[in-house]
Amino acid sequence: MKHCNQMKLQFDSRSANEAFSRTVISAFIAPLDPNIEELSDIKTAVSEAVTNAIVHGYRDQIAIVYISAYLYPDSRVVIKVRDKGCGIEDVRKAMEPLYTTCQTGERAGLGFAVMQSLMDKVKVHSKPGRGTTVVLERRITSKGAVHV
Amino acid sequence: MPVNLQLEEDRVVACLIGEIDHHLAKELRETIDGACQRMNPSLLILDFGGVTFMDSSGIGLIMGRYRLMEELGGHLLVTNVPAPLKKVMQLAGLEQLKVLDNGGKKQ
Numbered sequence: 001m002k003h004c005n006q007m008k009l010q011f012d013s014r015s016a017n018e019a020f021s022r023t024v025i026s027a028f029i030a031p032l033d034p035n036i037e038e039l040s041d042i043k044t045a046v047s048e049a050v051t052n053a054i055v056h057g058y059r060d061q062i063a064i065v066y067i068s069a070y071l072y073p074d075s076r077v078v079i080k081v082r083d084k085g086c087g088i089e090d091v092r093k094a095m096e097p098l099y100t101t102c103q104t105g106e107r108a109g110l111g112f113a114v115m116q117s118l119m120d121k122v123k124v125h126s127k128p129g130r131g132t133t134v135v136l137e138r139r140i141t142s143k144g145a146v147h148v
Numbered sequence: 149m150p151v152n153l154q155l156e157e158d159r160v161v162a163c164l165i166g167e168i169d170h171h172l173a174k175e176l177r178e179t180i181d182g183a184c185q186r187m188n189p190s191l192l193i194l195d196f197g198g199v200t201f202m203d204s205s206g207i208g209l210i211m212g213r214y215r216l217m218e219e220l221g222g223h224l225l226v227t228n229v230p231a232p233l234k235k236v237m238q239l240a241g242l243e244q245l246k247v248l249d250n251g252g253k254k255q
Contacts, residue, residue, distance in 0.1 A: 018171050048203050
């Protein structure tokens with residue numbers, strides 16, 4: 001199915017841009033007319049993916065985070081969050097709940113678990129040394145068809 | 149300031165405000181931990197009444213403060229959690245820590 005709208009966004013991997021990316025996604029999916037819970041779920045999942053790119057992908061070095069998002073006529077949104085950072089050796093292990101590489105104990109290791117429970121589909125493509133792409137998909141069921 | 153601290157005799161009440169993400173969590177953590185280490189309270193209350201968004205950074209914030217209060221020999225209580233935030237807390241299994249105040253308002 002061909003998308004009926006798309007957008008691309010790139011920004012510095014500064015933590016202040018986590019809120020910025022959530023705001024952009026909220027505005028982009030507005031034509032799907034999500035309810036409060038759907039909006040909150042999608043913002044949370046995007047926040048997790050962007051935080052992963054900043055904290056793990058780029059390990060707090062400043063580089064570029066790329067987001068592309070697509071709306072489909074059947075009320076689906078697909079959001080890709082990409083970094084060109086260090087990549088993940090073992091994606092399956094990284095996706096286990098409570099698995100974290102954080103030594104300080106301040107990261108819960110729940111990022112992927114949260115994304116998986118809030119979205120319909122979560123795919124992760126990663127190559128060590130090349131970077132990581134997280135693909136998030138969610139259908140908005142609360143309202144009718146898209147009017148873009 | 150994303151947190152409003154009330155320092156009472158034996159307790160610290162931290163009223164959190166705004167969107168809790170990885171960016172904000174650091175400042176919240178430093179402010180709250182500073183107060184707890186100075187005051188050595190027997191109770192730390194994290195009031196989520198003013199929080200409009202939270203991702204798993206909020207879970208890290210709660211778990212980290214739970215451990216801090218254990219070290220200090222005190223307790224942690226999480227109150228006034230708005231409904232949209234409960235989903236992420238439940239998913240993280242926070243009920244098991246027994247820090248959520250379910251008798252509070254805004255259920």
